[in-house]
Amino acid sequence: MASGAPATRQQSSKDEPYHLIYWPGIPGRGEHIRLVLEEAGAQYTDTAFTEDGINEVLGFVKGKVPDDGINSPPLAPPILEHGDLVISQTSNILQYLGTRLGLVPDADKDPNGVYRVNALALTALDGLSNEPHDCHHPVATGLYYEDQKEESKRKSEDYVKNRLPKFMSYFERVLGSKSSGSGPWLYGSALSYADLVLFQCVDGVKFMFPKAMAKLEREGKHTKVFALHKAVAERPRIRAYLDSPRRQRYSNGIYRYYEELDIEP
Numbered sequence: 001m002a003s004g005a006p007a008t009r010q011q012s013s014k015d016e017p018y019h020l021i022y023w024p025g026i027p028g029r030g031e032h033i034r035l036v037l038e039e040a041g042a043q044y045t046d047t048a049f050t051e052d053g054i055n056e057v058l059g060f061v062k063g064k065v066p067d068d069g070i071n072s073p074p075l076a077p078p079i080l081e082h083g084d085l086v087i088s089q090t091s092n093i094l095q096y097l098g099t100r101l102g103l104v105p106d107a108d109k110d111p112n113g114v115y116r117v118n119a120l121a122l123t124a125l126d127g128l129s130n131e132p133h134d135c136h137h138p139v140a141t142g143l144y145y146e147d148q149k150e151e152s153k154r155k156s157e158d159y160v161k162n163r164l165p166k167f168m169s170y171f172e173r174v175l176g177s178k179s180s181g182s183g184p185w186l187y188g189s190a191l192s193y194a195d196l197v198l199f200q201c202v203d204g205v206k207f208m209f210p211k212a213m214a215k216l217e218r219e220g221k222h223t224k225v226f227a228l229h230k231a232v233a234e235r236p237r238i239r240a241y242l243d244s245p246r247r248q249r250y251s252n253g254i255y256r257y258y259e260e261l262d263i264e265p
């Protein structure tokens with residue numbers, strides 16, 4: 001262990017409930033974490049629904065917490081607290097949860113499967129979450145959409161014409177590959193957190209660019225991707241979650257609907 005690092009680091013307890021720290025009022029990147037917890041039937045709390053949740057988020061964002069001598073301060077939510085562990089970065093949290101909650105390949109049979117699943121999740125987040133975000137904030141994250149409308153239109157035109165079909169075709173190819181196996185899932189014939197990520201990404205992009213997604217669906221070249229979206233939505237725990245008040249509406253987060261950006265490619 002490097003000098004200066006804390007001498008003891010306790011393991012987070014298996015029985016400890018999970019606590020998600022994320023901006024109340026938007027599904028955002030927090031939604032990927034919620035879907036994993038919901039699919040697994042895990043016990044969790046969520047600042048979206050706790051009293052004073054926003055101030056808890058702000059405590060982290062302003063760097064006041066955690067100051068515990070163990071955990072590094074996170075830059076931005078989503079943040080997961082589990083026992084004495086505090087971690088950030090969506091895909092990092094997903095890998096942690098996926099491993100604990102049975103949403104990665106069995107490590108005894110396929111020790112490298114977790115990295116393949118993670119690559120799929122990261123690719124979906126790149127092209128179907130981060131890029132859509134940049135469609136309404138192409139110049140600066142800190143500026144209002146209204147201050148970058150012209151650039152947003154240009155970015156969105158390119159996105160629906162070139163980038164969206166590229167990522168959709170990539171996932172169609174993955175789903176048709178031998179590594180996908182049987183069934184609707186991306187890897188190894190079994191549901192993994194990458195499937196939940198792709199579900200949420202497709203769902204969000206459908207909300208943000210309904211014309212472009214309807215065209216892709218009509219063309220019939222991405223049937224496996226749309227089938228995965230449906231298969232995830234039909235899973236009993238996910239269905240119950242989607243129908244519950246815990247599923248927040250898209251609003252001012254990553255996936256936003258602006259009529260002028262709803263371009264038919």
Ligand SMILES: N[C@@H](CCC(=O)N[C@@H](CS)C(=O)NCC(=O)O)C(=O)O
Pocket residue numbers: 028029030076077078088089090091
């Ligand atoms: N790569 C990070 C991005 C985190 C991020 O950008 N979080 C947003 C909310 S979804 C935020 O609050 N950002 C504040 C900032 O970047 O200043 C992840 O995947 O978790």
